Amino acid sequence: MRIAYPLLWARPSRAACQEQTINTVAALARGGADITLIAPQGRGDPDLSADDLRRWFDVRGDFALVQRPSRWAGERLLLSLLWLRQVFEDPEVRNADCLYSRIPAMLAMGARSPRPFATDHYRAWPDELPALRPLFRRTARHPSCLGLILHSHYAAESYRRSDVPDTKLLVAHNGVDPERMRAVPARDAARAALGLPMKRPIAVYAGRVNARKGLDQLLALADLRPSWLFLLVGAEDRQALARARPNVRLVPWQAPAALPPYLGAGDVLLVPAASAPLRRHRTTVLPIKIFAYLAAARPILAPRAPDTAELLADGDTALLVEPDRPEEAAAGLDRLLADPALAARLAAGAAARATGLSWDARAARIAEFLEARLATPQASQ
Numbered sequence: 292m293r294i295a296y297p298l299l300w301a302r303p304s305r306a307a308c309q310e311q312t313i314n315t316v317a318a319l320a321r322g323g324a325d326i327t328l329i330a331p332q333g334r335g336d337p338d339l340s341a342d343d344l345r346r347w348f349d350v351r352g353d354f355a356l357v358q359r360p361s362r363w364a365g366e367r368l369l370l371s372l373l374w375l376r377q378v379f380e381d382p383e384v385r386n387a388d389c390l391y392s393r394i395p396a397m398l399a400m401g402a403r404s405p406r407p408f409a410t411d412h413y414r415a416w417p418d419e420l421p422a423l424r425p426l427f428r429r430t431a432r433h434p435s436c437l438g439l440i441l442h443s444h445y446a447a448e449s450y451r452r453s454d455v456p457d458t459k460l461l462v463a464h465n466g467v468d469p470e471r472m473r474a475v476p477a478r479d480a481a482r483a484a485l486g487l488p489m490k491r492p493i494a495v496y497a498g499r500v501n502a503r504k505g506l507d508q509l510l511a512l513a514d515l516r517p518s519w520l521f522l523l524v525g526a527e528d529r530q531a532l533a534r535a536r537p538n539v540r541l542v543p544w545q546a547p548a549a550l551p552p553y554l555g556a557g558d559v560l561l562v563p564a565a566s567a568p569l570r571r572h573r574t575t576v577l578p579i580k581i582f583a584y585l586a587a588a589r590p591i592l593a594p595r596a597p598d599t600a601e602l603l604a605d606g607d608t609a610l611l612v613e614p615d616r617p618e619e620a621a622a623g624l625d626r627l628l629a630d631p632a633l634a635a636r637l638a639a640g641a642a643a644r645a646t647g648l649s650w651d652a653r654a655a656r657i658a659e660f661l662e663a664r665l666a667t668p669q670a671s672q
Contacts, residue, residue: 294326295387297378299371299394301336301364303347305544307579313344317352318654326354327383331361331374349547371396379405401430413442413576415449424453431455437664443577445598461660465579466649472586474551481555492628495557497524498580505563511617513539516624524553554587559627562593566614588642590634592623608640
């Protein structure tokens with residue numbers, strides 16, 4: 292299967308969307324797909340190769356990369372619409388079996404695609420933009436649309452409520468590299484390697500550190516439990532730096548291969564117990580960090596939320612608390628520290644749930660879906 296995969300960006304970064312894209316693409320290539328990334332290159336943008344991306348994201352997979360001179364790099368709607376117009380004329384697209392991307396504008400422009408197309412999304416766009424539901428439905432039902440690949444059942448349900456046929460919806464959870472996560476060291480070994488205190492309880496958060504990710508709830512929790520050390524891995528936000536507490540240690544972003552010791556060092560791994568990331572900002576749906584948390588086999592403290600409920604079950608794979616109630620989250624930390632049996636049970640449950648949540652497993656599901664849809668492109672019309 293020949294796949295053309297256009298990117299919106301011209302420079303690799305630490306954004307989770309880029310990490311998700313390249314890990315998916317690399318896994319599809321490992322599974323046998325002939326896949327080519329198409330990147331816009333504006334004035335001043337670097338010359339990139341597929342090897343550059345493999346090194347930056349620390350992935351294996353024989354995918355290709357071509358750069359096209361363009362002024363349209365970026366995620367703003369107008370830029371992405373203009374870039375898609377250019378992409379549709381690209382020979383890599385016209386010679387491919389299908390066009391696959393995670394460009395939201397495909398939900399509007401897909402009917403103009405010269406090849407069958409599929410889109411990869413994490414947000415529940417029909418719920419966020421109800422006025423556009425007829426457009427999303429019309430695009431999804433178009434004969435050229437192979438389907439929508441969603442990262443969660445939470446997002447998929449929003450398209451079902453908009454009358455997108457089930458046959459055109461695939462939920463393919465994100466994943467981790469199991470080999471890398473098998474390198475998560477034991478707690479004391481991890482702390483020794485990182486120079487962390489051996490006896491102090493440590494809670495770890497790994498991900499972007501900003502208001503949209505629930506920073507306020509993390510800091511409120513740190514205020515309530517000064518005896519704990521809160522390790523925030525991925526700190527790049529100046530506001531976070533300005534508001535740090537004495538018991539909060541900010542660690543710069545870590546390359547994927549360097550992250551396992553930080554996860555191993557924690558008594559508890561934290562998902563901020565905040566409602567804003569999903570309810571207000573809508574930019575966090577089943578965050579990618581959860582897959583690494585599960586595979587790290589450590590107790591997880593997280594909020595009750597409709598998206599994460601797909602993977603985090605209270606008392607089984609995590610200890611869940613009500614969002615926006617830091618006192619309840621603090622009590623959860625106390626409970627996990629005082630009850631080693633509970634902590635061990637949650638860690639074992641997390642590890643068991645991580646089974647099968649790999650990038651290769653995700654790619655296999657996507658490839659099977661695309662091949663089946665290519666064989667019957669109008670089956671659900």
